[in-house]
Amino acid sequence: MTEQGGPGSGNSPDGAPFLSMHGISKSYPGVQALDGVSFDVRAGEVHALVGENGAGKSTLVKVLAGAVSADAGEILIDDKPVVIRSPKHAEQLGIAVIYQEFNLVPSMSVAENIMLGREPTRGTGIDWAALRTQATAAISQLGVELPLGVEVRRLSVAQQQMVEIAKALSTNARVIVMDEPSAALTTSEVAVLFEIIRKLKASGVGIVYISHRLEEIFAIADRVTIFRDGKLVKTDVRNALTPDDVIRFMVGRSLSSHFPTLPQDPPREHPLLAVRGLTAPGRIENVSLEVYPGEIVGLAGLIGAGRTSLLRAICGVDHFTSGSLTLNGAPLQPRSPHEAIEAGLALVTEDRKTQGLILGMTIRENVTLPHLEDFVRNGHIDRRKESTAVAKLAAELRIRTPSLEQIARNLSGGNQQKVVLAKWLLKKAKLFCFDEPTRGIDVGAKLEIYELMVKLAEAGAGILMASSELPEVLGMSMRIAVMHKGRIVKIFGRGESTQEEIIRYATGTIAA
Amino acid sequence: MSASQEQNVARVVESETLKLERQKRRASLLRTVGLFVGLVVLLTIVNLATHGNFLQPGNVLNVLRQIAVNAILATGQTLVIITAGIDLSVGSLIALTGVLMAGTVNAQQSVVLGMILAALVGMSVGGFAGFINGLPVVRFGLPPFITTLAMMLMARGSAFLYTGGRPIEINNSAFNFLGSGFVFPSLGHLFGIPGIPMPVIIMLVVVIAGSYVLTQTRFGRYVYAIGGNEEAARLSGINVFNVKLAVYVVSGALAGLASLLLAARLNSGIPQSGQGYELQSIAAVVVGGTSLMGGRGSIGGTFVGALLIGMLYNLMNLLSIQSYAQEVVLGAVILAAVLLDQLRRQYLATR
Numbered sequence: 132m133t134e135q136g137g138p139g140s141g142n143s144p145d146g147a148p149f150l151s152m153h154g155i156s157k158s159y160p161g162v163q164a165l166d167g168v169s170f171d172v173r174a175g176e177v178h179a180l181v182g183e184n185g186a187g188k189s190t191l192v193k194v195l196a197g198a199v200s201a202d203a204g205e206i207l208i209d210d211k212p213v214v215i216r217s218p219k220h221a222e223q224l225g226i227a228v229i230y231q232e233f234n235l236v237p238s239m240s241v242a243e244n245i246m247l248g249r250e251p252t253r254g255t256g257i258d259w260a261a262l263r264t265q266a267t268a269a270i271s272q273l274g275v276e277l278p279l280g281v282e283v284r285r286l287s288v289a290q291q292q293m294v295e296i297a298k299a300l301s302t303n304a305r306v307i308v309m310d311e312p313s314a315a316l317t318t319s320e321v322a323v324l325f326e327i328i329r330k331l332k333a334s335g336v337g338i339v340y341i342s343h344r345l346e347e348i349f350a351i352a353d354r355v356t357i358f359r360d361g362k363l364v365k366t367d368v369r370n371a372l373t374p375d376d377v378i379r380f381m382v383g384r385s386l387s388s389h390f391p392t393l394p395q396d397p398p399r400e401h402p403l404l405a406v407r408g409l410t411a412p413g414r415i416e417n418v419s420l421e422v423y424p425g426e427i428v429g430l431a432g433l434i435g436a437g438r439t440s441l442l443r444a445i446c447g448v449d450h451f452t453s454g455s456l457t458l459n460g461a462p463l464q465p466r467s468p469h470e471a472i473e474a475g476l477a478l479v480t481e482d483r484k485t486q487g488l489i490l491g492m493t494i495r496e497n498v499t500l501p502h503l504e505d506f507v508r509n510g511h512i513d514r515r516k517e518s519t520a521v522a523k524l525a526a527e528l529r530i531r532t533p534s535l536e537q538i539a540r541n542l543s544g545g546n547q548q549k550v551v552l553a554k555w556l557l558k559k560a561k562l563f564c565f566d567e568p569t570r571g572i573d574v575g576a577k578l579e580i581y582e583l584m585v586k587l588a589e590a591g592a593g594i595l596m597a598s599s600e601l602p603e604v605l606g607m608s609m610r611i612a613v614m615h616k617g618r619i620v621k622i623f624g625r626g627e628s629t630q631e632e633i634i635r636y637a638t639g640t641i642a643a
Numbered sequence: 644m645s646a647s648q649e650q651n652v653a654r655v656v657e658s659e660t661l662k663l664e665r666q667k668r669r670a671s672l673l674r675t676v677g678l679f680v681g682l683v684v685l686l687t688i689v690n691l692a693t694h695g696n697f698l699q700p701g702n703v704l705n706v707l708r709q710i711a712v713n714a715i716l717a718t719g720q721t722l723v724i725i726t727a728g729i730d731l732s733v734g735s736l737i738a739l740t741g742v743l744m745a746g747t748v749n750a751q752q753s754v755v756l757g758m759i760l761a762a763l764v765g766m767s768v769g770g771f772a773g774f775i776n777g778l779p780v781v782r783f784g785l786p787p788f789i790t791t792l793a794m795m796l797m798a799r800g801s802a803f804l805y806t807g808g809r810p811i812e813i814n815n816s817a818f819n820f821l822g823s824g825f826v827f828p829s830l831g832h833l834f835g836i837p838g839i840p841m842p843v844i845i846m847l848v849v850v851i852a853g854s855y856v857l858t859q860t861r862f863g864r865y866v867y868a869i870g871g872n873e874e875a876a877r878l879s880g881i882n883v884f885n886v887k888l889a890v891y892v893v894s895g896a897l898a899g900l901a902s903l904l905l906a907a908r909l910n911s912g913i914p915q916s917g918q919g920y921e922l923q924s925i926a927a928v929v930v931g932g933t934s935l936m937g938g939r940g941s942i943g944g945t946f947v948g949a950l951l952i953g954m955l956y957n958l959m960n961l962l963s964i965q966s967y968a969q970e971v972v973l974g975a976v977i978l979a980a981v982l983l984d985q986l987r988r989q990y991l992a993t994r
Contacts, residue, residue, distance in 0.1 A: 448878065472880040486878055489871035491938050500868055500879040503861045511859035534662075554879065 147210070148173045149337055150195075150226070150306050155204035157190050164190040165201070166361040172306050172337040177328060179340045179348040179369075182358030183381055183573035185531070185543035188341055191358075192308055195339075196228040197221035219248075227299030228308040231571070233291050237284035242266035244283050245298045269301035272334070273327050289320035296327060300336075307331065308339040313347055314571050317434055317599070318634075325351055343573055345374045357381055382575045389574070390606035391582045394589050396625060397425035397609075401460065403593040404562050406445065409454035414440035416617040418454070422562065422593040427584060429608030430597040432637050437617040438597035439481060442564040445595070446478035447471035458561065472501055475561035479551060479568060481597075483544075487551040490540040494532060495521045497539050498553045505558070524553040529579060545576035552583065563587060565596040569603065581607055601630045615639045693961045700834035702957065704843065710953035711842035712737075714946055715901040716920060717927035718853040719894030721945045724928050725857075725870045726890050727937025728780065728787035732794035733924055736772055736898035737905060737917030738802035740765040744903060745811035745912025748818050758817040765899035772798060773895025777888040787891075795921065802914035810913040813906065821845070822907025842904045849897065854942040866890060870937030926973075927952055930980045951980070 151171035157164045165187045172178050182188050193199045194206075197215040205212050208224055215221050221228070235244050242263050243250075251261040263279055270277050275293055283291060292312060299307050313321045328338055328351060342348055348355060349369060356366040357380040365372075365380045402421035409418040415437045422428050430438045443449040445456060447465025456463040458474055465471035468478070480486035488497055495514075498521045499506055506517050521535050528549045532542060539550060548568075555563065565584070569577040584594055584607065598604050604611055611623040613636040621636040690698045716733050723730045744761040751757030776794050779785040813819065825831060825838030857863035865886045868876040877883045901920075906912050931948030933940025955976060959969045 467880075467882070468878050469880040469882055478878060480878055485872070486874050489868050489875055489938070491871045492868065496864065496868075500864075500876070500881070503864060507861055511855075512861065512864060 148207075149209065151207045152191075152194070153205050153207070155191070155194060155201045155206075157194065157199065157201050163361050165194070167204070168358070168361070168363045170356060170363070170366075172339055174305065174335045174337050175332050176353040177332060177338045177340050177351050179342065179352035179355045180358065181342070181345075181348060181355065181377060181381060183545065183575055185360075185545070186358040186381070186573075187361040188358055189310070190361075192228060192230075192310055192339075192341070195221065195226055195306075195308060197226075222302050222304075225303060225305035226308070227302055227304035227306070229292070229295045229299060229310065229312060231311045231314060233295050235283045235291060235294060238282060240280050240282055241270075241277050241286070241294055242279040244294055245269055245301050247298070249302070265301060266297070269297040272300050272330070273297055274330055275323070275327065287320075288315045289317075289323065292316070292324070293327070296331075300331075304336065306337045306339065308341070310341045311343070311571055312340070313342060313344060315434075321347065343571065345377055345574075348377070349374060359383055378574055381573065389578065389602070391578070391585050393427065393585060393607070393609060393625075394425070397423050397588075399423045399426075402457075403459060404445070404463075404595070405457045406441075407455045407457075409441070409444060409451050409456070411440060411444055411449060411451040414449070414617055415444060415451070418614075418617075418619050420612055420619060420622075422595055424591045424593055425588050427588050427594040427596060427607060427609050429604040429611040430595060430614060431601065431604045431611055431633050432597075432614035434599065436614040436637065438614050439566055440617070441614070442478060442566050442595065442597055445471075446476050446564055448478065472560075476564065477555035477560035477562070478564045479555055479566060481566035481570065483547050483551050487554075488539045488547060491538060493536045493538055494525065494530070494542075494550050494553075495535040497550055498524065498557060501554055502558050520557065521553065524556055528553055528556075528583070545572040548572050548576065548580070552580065556583075559590070560592065562593045562595065565594065565598075567598055568596060569598075569600070601633060604633070605630065613637050689958055693958070696961055697958060700836050702961075704836055704840060706950075706953050706957045707843045707846070708840045709957070710949045711840075711846040712901045712905050713920065713923050713927055713953070714846050714949040715849050715897050715904070716924040717931075717945045717949050718849055718942055719890075719897035720921075720924040721928050721931070721933055721940055721942050722853070722857065722866055722890040723787070723894050724925070724933050724935060725866050725937055725940050726887055727870045727873075727935075728887070728890070729791065729925070729935070730773075730776065730891065730894045731788065731791040731921045732772065732776060732798055733894060733898040733901075734917040734920035734922075735795045735798035735802070736769050736895060737902040737920055738914050739772070739798040739805075740769050740899040740902040741906040741916055742802050742806050742811055742912035742914055743768055744818075744906055745813050746805070748813050748815045749811065751815075754815055754817045757815050758821070761815075761818060762821075762900075762903055765903050766896045767899070769899025769902070770892045770896035772898075773891040773893065774888065776895065777891030780891070781884045781887045791891075799914075806912070806914050808914060810911045810915075812911045814910075819907050819910055822904050822909070842908070845900070845904060849900070850942060850946045854946075857942055862886065862889070867938055870939070872938075923952070926977050930977055932984050948980075952976075 148171035151169070153169045155165050155168045155170070168187065168191065170191065180188050180191070190199070194201050195215070197217045197220050206215060207213070213224060215224065215226070236247065239247070245266040246262050251258040251265065253261070266279060273293060273296060277290060277293055277297070283294060286294070296307070312324060316324060328340075331338060340348070340352060352369045354366060354368050355372055355377060357364050357377060359381060399421075403424045404422040406418055406420045410416055418441055420428070430441065432438050440449060444451045447468050447470050463474055465474060465476070471478070484490065489500070495517050499517050503512065506513050506520075508516070518535060525532070525535060530546050530549045530553070532546060539547060542550065568580055568584075584596070588594055596604075596607060605628065609625050611628055611633065612619045613621045613623070613633055615637055616639065620639075623633075686698060696702060720730055720733065744765040747761040747764045748757045751760060772794055776787070776791050779790050780787050821841050824841045826841060826844060828838040831838035857866065865876065865881050868879070868881060869883055869886055873883060902917070905916060909916070927949035928940070928945050929935065929948070930951060931941070931944030931946070933944060952973065955973060956969065959972060964972070
């Protein structure tokens with residue numbers, strides 16, 4: 132490597148690439164995941180990689196990480212061809228990957244995690260002093276504070292991510308791949324992450340930045356590469372592209388708008404759901420709120436503000452100590468998710484992998500799970516009836532799969548989210564509670580999910596939607612309830628709020 | 644997309660799905676045929692090695708009768724293991740329910756009433772023990788390894804306390820018929836055997852019923868769902884508490900039934916009986932392809948696992964291999980079987 136980009140320079144450094152991939156192809160049964168893709172990373176640049184779910188980004192990352200081997204194509208590091216044999220080998224070659232689901236050992240300390248697998252030894256034992264010194268060195272490169280001796284599971288998501296980055300630095304990584312690094316971060320945490328990325332750039336590390344959030348890409352990337360259906364459709368410097376260009380390349384058409392047109396506000400006479408003084412100590416405090424039939428109510432707030440807890444309490448997942456709920460005027464006291472579902476509530480959970488899906492089961496089996504009793508005839512499950520019902524939903528939701536017998540684990544994120552939605556559309560619920568309905572899914576699938584919400588509202592369902600993405604809350608809500616420390620501090624009517632105002636209430640800078 | 648287009652897509656997806664299901668069924672049939680052919684070849688070799696004794700109808704029935712107790716235990720164990728649990732208490736429950744049944748039988752004048760009461764006592768005590776196993780698991784989140792280990796000790800100790808350490812002899816012809824009797828004598832005469840042993844009939848009923856419940860009913864689907872992802876199952880409205888509790892109750896009750904067959908065969912309730920049976924049942928389950936991680940497995944596989952282990956013991960007996968060496972061979976075979984299954988899965992996953 133002879134040249135490096137200037138520290139913090141917005142333009143692409145025009146040095147020779149440290150790592151380049153040529154004509155990479157990889158296929159899985161029934162899917163051409165990568166089709167002759169070329170991609171390179173220069174020292175000191177941030178190269179953003181975007182594309183819809185299933186476009187091939189993850190597969191490219193797996194090839195880089197040595198987790199899978201490509202069917203065709205070659206990889207050069209410093210202009211010398213290499214074969215990446217294993218994740219360990221990738222590490223030795225200077226490639227580090229930070230996955231969305233971190234590879235940390237929760238019960239080990241920060242220092243132990245950073246040095247995991249490379250512990251300095253003295254005699255037969257671990258040289259703890261050297262371990263701490265080396266871990267500290269990696270952390271100080273980031274310019275952040277991390278408590279060395281604390282168990283990783285006690286850290287926030289943002290701090291855990293810093294541990295991952297420090298771990299990558301301690302392996303002397305020259306390319307760091309970050310897969311959706313901002314997905315679980317708050318706005319201020321993303322700002323810290325960007326600071327770190329700028330420092331890494333300045334020290335000559337190349338970054339591959341994968342994200343669905345275009346505003347981040349335009350804030351941090353030097354170059355942008357867009358994938359669609361396993362093929363590379365565009366690589367260019369960021370300044371030569373607009374967000375609309377990127378979306379057009381990603382979905383292969385231009386999206387007229389990011390959000391569908393919301394229907395008129397419904398008449399607010401008889402609330403579908405009325406929440407009165409709901410309290411679960413330490414999580415939610417004295418929350419009162421109505422949702423009317425045909426209404427979409429957004430729940431805004433910082434992580435930990437109690438949005439998820441509120442939805443879980445309403446839907447019978449967690450218990451509350453005082454307060455009351457009514458559904459269509461009748462008292463509602465769900466003591467379990469089962470009772471809530473019976474009453475006509477649907478909770479679309481925030482984490483599809485741990486809460487939404489049985490990953491080892493097929494699409495068909497996942498979708499019918501909440502209402503399996505409807506498919507029982509003479510004591511046994513009627514599989515044909517299941518297939519018919521699920522096929523109809525799969526078509527409505529445009530779940531892209533060759534068959535309903537596909538195992539949920541093998542689907543892309545957007546399709547997994549649609550399977551979760553299908554579970555709750557099988558029998559029309561009265562009230563839908565969406566928790567981060569579009570986290571980690573692509574623009575096209577997002578719009579489809581928004582359109583679905585509008586359809587549900589038009590059909591008279593009530594929707595309560597918790598989201599950390601303010602544009603989403605603003606674009607999709609007829610009213611917006613802002614939560615702070617377990618309380619609802621403000622309810623805005625349609626068009627009464629701006630991002631700045633919501634943030635002010637959410638951060639508690641305005642007292643309620 | 645218009646409504647009619649959507650219908651079209653739905654039709655295509657549905658027909659593709661049914662096609663794939665057919666293909667899967669055909670593939671699994673092919674695999675079954677392959678296994679069967681392999682088995683026939685293996686059996687022929689084994690039969691030659693044992694001078695034709697192995698495949699004598701009498702010997703085949705003998706094997707089936709010998710595996711009955713383990714196959715019934717392993718059926719319940721399969722349910723528990725698919726929910727990602729384990730039941731270590733079944734061996735000791737054989738001893739406890741066995742001596743209690745012996746006591747019940749002997750306290751009755753009427754032969755038939757004694758048999759019925761004993762069966763009820765055996766299965767309900769087993770089921771109740773299963774309830775005690777499961778309750779701390781579902782209510783307080785204790786690991787099933789611990790609760791069933793505790794039950795293993797308590798049940799064994801109780802069996803010894805009840806009899807003072809001595810076996811209780813059973814003198815009840817109806818009861819003993821369940822362990823030693825034969826039915827369908829005319830069918831048996833065709834093959835020169837006295838009929839089909841009762842334990843074999845009972846085992847087949849349990850295995851077939853268990854397999855039906857697991858693959859065809861809501862309860863079965865829920866068992867897989869809980870083993871696959873308990874939290875997602877709960878949020879889908881599944882009553883995880885009841886389903887998990889039920890698998891331990893079923894496992895305990897089936898231990899009672901297995902104990903009945905054993906006690907009836909030995910004409911006595913023996914507090915020392917059933918030692919190590921919990922591990923034999925787990926071995927049958929894992930050799931049958933069920934994952935200890937939960938969410939995956941089948942009772943059909945478990946039956947094949949129990950059959951394989953039973954045939955292996957029988958073969959080694961016919962070849963006069965001494966019993967210490969038999970244990971060594973069995974351990975190696977279990978390891979090899981599960982290893983092969985794992986390699987097959989990895990191969991399928993990468994293909």
